[in-house]
Amino acid sequence: MNIYKKIEAEILTASNIVITAHKSADGDSVGSSLGLLHFIEKLGKSAVICHPDKAPGFLHWLDTSEILLMDENPEEVANKISKADLIFCLDYNAISRVGPEMESLLAASTAKKIMIDHHLNPEDFPDIIVSETTASSTSQLIVDLIEQSDNLDVLDAKIGTPLYLGILTDTGSFRFNSVKPRTHEVLAKLLAAGVEHHLIHEKLSDNNTETRLRLQGFAMSEKLEVLYDYNVAIISLSKEELAKYKYVKGDTDNLANLVxxxxxxxxxxxxxxxxGIMKISFRSKGAENPVNLLAKEHFNGGGHANAAGGMSELSVEETLVKLKSLIPEYFSN
Structure with missing residues (x-):
């Protein structure tokens, strides 16, 4: 029995299924969660999604009302997790990535846990691990689950639309080198299932608010620093600057790709x-310019070679100085 058939068997025998994903929701964590939820429903079972926090506004055209949030409904989330006999851990490789509140709930749970993820160095807390670091996204792996458990016939637009979104956002609109021939094979299956890809692109691209555009304009015109000796660019935004432009979650998500x-x-x-901390987004081009090591070794983070995240407890100015001091070490070639 392949691992995906084994996962299907776990779904079919479970009574209370919970789907979790990492803190600071993104397109892949939300897309893979919703895609898996709708697939489970097609199998005649029910499940509930419990996330640490709210998805950014640019994803709200999806039906995110089905997602219970730890930071808004802690008692309900705690109740769901305590009653679960099967918990999916999507798009994260370490239990700490769900945040301390949900981490303690997951650690205390006796439910069988299944990790489906594509990040490096997975921890061994789950009972079943699907860790495919060459996959473009966790959403792609959910398609693999559907196909390799011999359930491709149930794949439809409701399942496929959030999965397409997850692949789209986690590959930078298919520009990252994580895109492989298999990625396009999966996309073809989603289109064949009725996913209207052009509408997804429109909903992601044509939903800017005035304040978001003004914030991005300010960041590009006033806060962009380009270190031409290394061809690295940095933008820093203080809490006062974010407040001035009425920042809401998701407003800066595309800035790194824009730069x-x-x-x-x-x-x-x-x-x-x-x-109270500096949240850092690292993006780069090409295998010769990895940023995940910089994030891991100096900013308590990590991720993919060309897309990583981290954090700093230093001030804005101190974080900027630290970053500039490290650039020659990582981008001198």
Whole structure:
């Protein structure tokens, strides 16, 4: 029995299924969760999604009302997890990535846990691990689950639309080198199932607010620093600057990719002051310019070679100085 058939068997015998994903929701964590939920429903079972926090606004065209949030309904989430006999751990490789509140609930749970993820160095807390680091996204792996458990006939637009979204966002609109022939094979299956890909692109691209555009304009015109000796660009935004432009979650999500579009740039780093810490986004181009080591070794983070995240407890100014001091070490070639 292949691992995906084994997962199907676990779904069919479970009574209370919970789907979890990492803190600071993104397109892949939300897309894979919703895609898996609708697949489970097609199998005649029910499940509930429990996430640490709310999805950013640009994803709200999906039906995210089905997602219970730890930071809004802690008692309900705790109740669901305590009663679960099967818990899916999607798009994260370490239990700490769900945040301390949900981490303690998962650690205490006796439910069988299944990890489906594509990040490096997975921890061994789950009972079943699907860790495919060459996959473009966790959403792609959910399609693999559907196909390799011999359930491709149930794949439809309701299941496929969030999965397409997850692949789209986690590959930078198919520009990252994580895109392989298999990725396009999966996309073809989603289109054949009725996914209207052009509408997904429109809903992601044509939903800017005035304040979001003004914030991004300010960041590009006033806060962009380009280190041309290394072809690395940095943007830093303080909490006061974010407040001035009425920042809401998701407003800066595309800034790093926007900066990376500058001709000749090897890497882009954007950090914002939120919740008392600096949250850092690293993006780069090509296998010769990895950013995950910089994130892991100096900013308590990690991720993919060309897309990683991290954090700093230093001030905005101190974080900027630290980053600039490290650039020559990582981008001198």
């Amino acid at each position: 990376l579009s500058i001709k000749g740039m090897r890497a882009a780093i954007v950090f914002t002051e939120r919740d």
